[in-house]
Amino acid sequence: MKHLDEALKPYRNKTEYRHIGKSVRRQDGEAIVTGKALYCDDIYIPNALYMKVLRSPHPHAEVVSIDTSEALALPGVEAIMTHENSPQWKTGQPAHRLPIDRIVRYVGDAVAAVMATSKQIAEDALELIKVEYKLLPAVYDVEDAIKPDAYQIYGEEYNIEWLGYRYENNKLPPGSYFEHPEDPPFYFIREGDPEKGFEECDAVVEGKVSYDKATFPGAPETPFIAARWEDEDHVTVWASSQSPNMMSRPLGAAINAHVFANVPNVGGSYGNKNGMGYISLFVAAAAKVAGKPVRYAMSKEEQMLVYERRLGNKFIGKIGVKKDGMIHAIKGDWLVDTGMSAELTQGQVAEGLGELHIAFNKTPHWDVNGRVVVTNLYPVGICKGFGGQEFKSCAMHLATRALKKLDIDPFESFRKNFCSPGREYYWRTGRKYKNDIIDYDNAFVGAAEKFRWHERWKGWTTPSRVEGNKSYGVGFGVHCSGDPSCDETFAYVRLENDEVIVHCPTSESGMGQRLAAAKTVAEILNVPMERVSLTPSNNINNPADFGLAGSRGTITVNAACGRAAADAKRKLFELFAPYFDCEPEDLDTKDLMVFKKDNPEGAVHWNTLIHFYYSITGEGRMDGKFNTYSMVLLFVEVEIDLDTGLVKLTDVLSGTDVGQVMSPVELKMQLEGGLGAAGIDTGHLEGYVVDPHLGRTLTGNLIDYKWRTFTELPNFDTYILSSKWPTENPFGAIGIGEITGAAGPAAVAMAIESALGGYEFNEYPITPDKVLKALGKA
Amino acid sequence: MSRNLNLTINGKMYEFTVGDRLGQIPENETLVDTLRDRLGLTGTKRSCGQGACGCCTVIIDGKAVASCLTLTVECEGKKITTIEGLADPVTGELDPIQKAFNEHNAFQCGFCTPGIIMSTKALLDANPNPTEEELKEALSGNYCRCISHYQVIEAVKSII
Structure with missing residues (x-):
């Protein structure tokens, strides 16, 4: 070349x-x-059957018996797939999830799939299927799930193993296909001597921060898969996937067939409709059982209740800071809730660690361990931010406690700690890579100036301003990803x-x-x-x-x-x-x-x-490389109604340096897109409500799951530098869409705490009930 | 006994019969399904099914309506316009709103765009010079998860 x-x-x-x-x-x-x-569901596929899925009402149960005879007798029903006749293919990392299992592991898990000549007939047939369940103990919290006496969600017979590591205490083996074959799994960073490091610090904080409420990436077009077997070895698939190869390669390996993947216009994805691992396996299996093409467009409720959500997580740790604002030592456990299955959650752990290492790049002492934990909640998938948004919303938020103790400006601290040219950082393989040239410091300085950060930030315990019953606070966050050349x-x-x-x-x-x-x-x-x-x-x-x-x-x-x-x-x-x-x-x-x-x-x-x-x-x-990382800065202002606890995002500035701009309008919209896809708004607005006893998601529809409308737009400004980075893009550009919302939740949390005079929150999202409690009004 | 159902969609008359037999429109069929599955008018998108997201918005007798919450049998004698019916039927020239959205690249994935355009059309037909607040209010039933809102507002402002 x-x-x-x-x-x-x-x-x-x-x-x-x-x-x-x-x-x-x-x-x-x-x-x-x-x-x-044309989007997938707009396409006519001759002779295709429609599929509807009977789903478990229980969070964890064994299907003792299932009777489909009455449903099969309904005119128009052509086939029914249950655990008894489903192909025994497996998906997941490492492979652990069948198309339909005898054990159901969350409310919504598939019990039977009806293939019929119309949607209505398929739906009517679901009601004719008789199922007898034997209930099993369920667990919804990562800390409960890893207790030694916790019920094992996957038994020994699943033989879940990867690189010599085995499933144990509901923890999946670490590692994924991101590592080099000869390398161990990348799930921790250990460097220096954290204990000695903490002794050298001027402020040390310990605590737990949770970003563990399930959130909905929310593509407007629901996930769609259609499959048609051409012969024993070839299957044609239509997929609403963001990436035909990321969908078809793992699918082909799992079902031992060649997959011809077609991707028409995709109605939103945000990373979430990339792999589509389980749903593609499921429909390929259904088409095999039916002996005819099968098309499956999920309903919005299915997308919200059973498709792939953003991962939940907690960081339980200790962070030490020196009085010059340098993060000096960090130690802790990062517990990742992957729900009942993981497609690439271990890869998100690897990238999340790398993203924190780029942000806290000058920290000499590390002992941080990521664990992927299975629970009886609905499964996690891929979503933009990819591990880093979730982890940093916790770890960087905990770090602000130490900065607060020393009264250090968070912008100045995060700017100093950020990776600069010539320095190395971990990325997803577990190896270190070097940034030779890219220097984002000018973007830090320029964006802060445009937002008037130094004027608006009044310290950790002082609101930016108070007007009547409204208190305003500002917050800052930075995010980065090592994937733009991968x-x-x-x-x-x-x-x-x-x-x-x-x-x-x-x-x-x-x-x-x-x-x-x-x-x-x-x-x-x-x-x-x-x-x-x-x-x-x-x-x-x-x-x-x-x-x-x-x-x-x-x-x-x-x-x-x-x-x-x-x-x-x-x-x-x-x-x-x-x-x-x-x-x-x-x-x-x-x-x-x-x-x-x-x-x-x-x-x-x-x-x-x-x-x-x-x-x-x-x-x-x-050829893929990891020597470039993208960077997005987010400055936010929130308004808090001191009577109702309502938090409004009033002002956002998104700053970056993209090298050569490829398409200015699309770039601007990607930055604004940080408000969507369970990004910035997961700081104070978005999150499912799950019944803590029954494991049922109570807000799985677009009326109950609140998000932003046209009437609730904050003022949104951008600061874009074009420094002509020597990337392999022929014009010197670098992409940033992945991370435009990722720094948002922590920035919003900082702004809310500051607006409330320094009250400390340890759980996202910071909803009005939590604010009222902080105000002593609830 | 089946009865007839006459719909006017994008200026064309369609005659159906209502009933549960093959080819008939059942009483519980929603307009979005009739448009998409019977008439091939797939520009109207099926999404939330609850009237929350606005992807299925069509104009019925001048008003923006969620076709996923509208029973087809209730549309007897009504005038329905979908995204496919906005361009000039003779010349094929696009509606100024469609032109403005295209010229401003006022979409990302584009899935919610037909619904947003139909809501905008209903607004501008009733109120050709809305304020920005009126525009936002008229579009508050149209979700966009990519966040193209700011660019949509720019596009519409360019023609009012």
Whole structure:
């Protein structure tokens, strides 16, 4: 790829581009505003059966008997899958979850799936299935679940093992496929001597902070999977997945078949509809049992009650700070509630540890251990923030207690502790990586100035201002991710006649990454945007790529597509060199015309030699790395009604440095998106209410689960620097979408505490009842 | 005994019969299902099913309505407009609201966009010059989890 990078060099140093950095219409824009854009459930699949699922009313039980005969006799019912006839495939990390098990492990676990010719018939049939349960003890809290006498949610017969570690005391084995095969699992950071470190500190705090209320990522389009077996070895899948390969590769391995994954427009994901591990396994199994294609669009209630939620967690630990604001020692247990199953929770532990290590990068003494704990709550999946949001909402919040003791400005402390150029940090493999160049300090300074932090922050126990019965406080948080250059990516660019076709499996779930890929290719080939199209997002027309996760698309997809475009351009010039009787490097191209650099007037159209049935294919790839990390700063102001305890977010500033801006409108919306997807608002607003005795989620619908509407928007400002980072993105960009909300909960908690004169909260979300208690009014 | 049901959707007349036999519209069928599953008008999105999110918004006799809470049999003789019916039926020219959303990239995943556009259309038809507060109030029944709200407000303000 070196020769291609040489060809791309001139693009890195430009300050003005034809397409990059410009506000350009999305290719699917007209389809979206006219309703023509196709999402999974809009697609007709001939002969497909509709599926409805009978779900457990109990948090933990054994299915003693199940009688489906009456349901099967209902006209229109074609098949029913139960634990008795379900394929014995397993998903999860490590594999532990069957499509349907004899044991149900949470309220909502699948007991039977009915496949019928209409949705209504399938639903009617559910009521005809007779099930006898034997109830088992249930546990909902991570601390209870790991007690030695706790009931084991998975028995010995499941043989759950990974790299020599076994399931024990409801703790899943650590590690995932993120580590190098020869390395141990990455689930702790131990460095220096914490005990000695604490002795050297000026303030040491101990405590427990919980960010353990289940929260709903909330894609508007509910999860959808359809599966059609073509033969014993091949299955075609339609998925509302953010990443066709992240869905199809693990699925194919689990069911021992080749998966052809199709991903049309995706109605929101926020990372949450990436892997879709269990639901894809479930529908593939149902289609196998039925012997016909099966389509399954979850209802909103199912999405909210049984699909993958954000992980819950507690940090029980000790943090020491020196009087110059340096975090000096940290020790503790990070207990992660993964519900009844884990798809990639251990990977979230690995990244969460790495994210804290980038934030507390100058801390010499560490002993922090992450544990993934199984409970009888509904399962955890992937969601933007990916472990770091949850962990840092606890660990960084605990650290503020020590800063408060020494009356240190949290902004200045977090700024000093943040990883700077030349320093190493842990990332998800458990190895250390080095940041050579990226320096975010200018963004810290500029964003704080724009928010007027130093003027508005009045200290830990003084509100920013009080007006009548309203008290205002400000808070700050910082978040980072080491994923923006991760994992291998491949792309092809074809030049045919008068068009450019880009092959990469990038989907469109809202971030505008298909637009960015088209821009990159159009920029390098110097053609109008309308000449560039992308193949549909699937894994059969396109080469491999992990998918859109960790903000990696901006660097990796555009690096691969950029190199493929440069390769195609090289081949174009090689084709035309004999025609012009010159060397390929003497040629240039613009608007599909080729010409000698010293004679633009002699230009000829590409199709002079790229005839109707001729094709030039350029190839590009990028090898994954962990040497770049993204960063987002969040400054917030909250208003507290001292009579009602109502907390309102009034002012937000999101600051970052993205290198070269690819698409300004999409960038702005990604920053604003921090308010959504169970991000900033999990600080004070969002969270399910779960019955502590029955394990039932009581707010599993969009009326009872409160979130933000058009009438409740805070003032939202941004501070965006474009420092031209030397990333592998051809123009020097870095992605940030993954983390735009992640620093929010801790920033909101800080603001609320400050507005209340220094009252300390240890549980999220800080809802009005908790505020009234703090005010002595409840 | 089945009875007839006449619907006017996007200016076209449709004649159905009501009943439980194959091909008939049952009494409990919601409008969103009729539009999507019988007529292929999939621009109207099915999401929360409880009238909370606004993804299924259509205009019935000038008012923005959640089609997931509307029984099809109640729409006899009513004039229904969906996102597919906003463009000029003769020239195909997009409604100014659609143009403004497209020109401002006022969407991310786009799933809630048809509903937001229909709510905006009902508002602007009744009140061509709303204040920002009136606009926000009119859209308060439309959830957007990607948070495109700010860009939507910019788009609508560009045409009022």
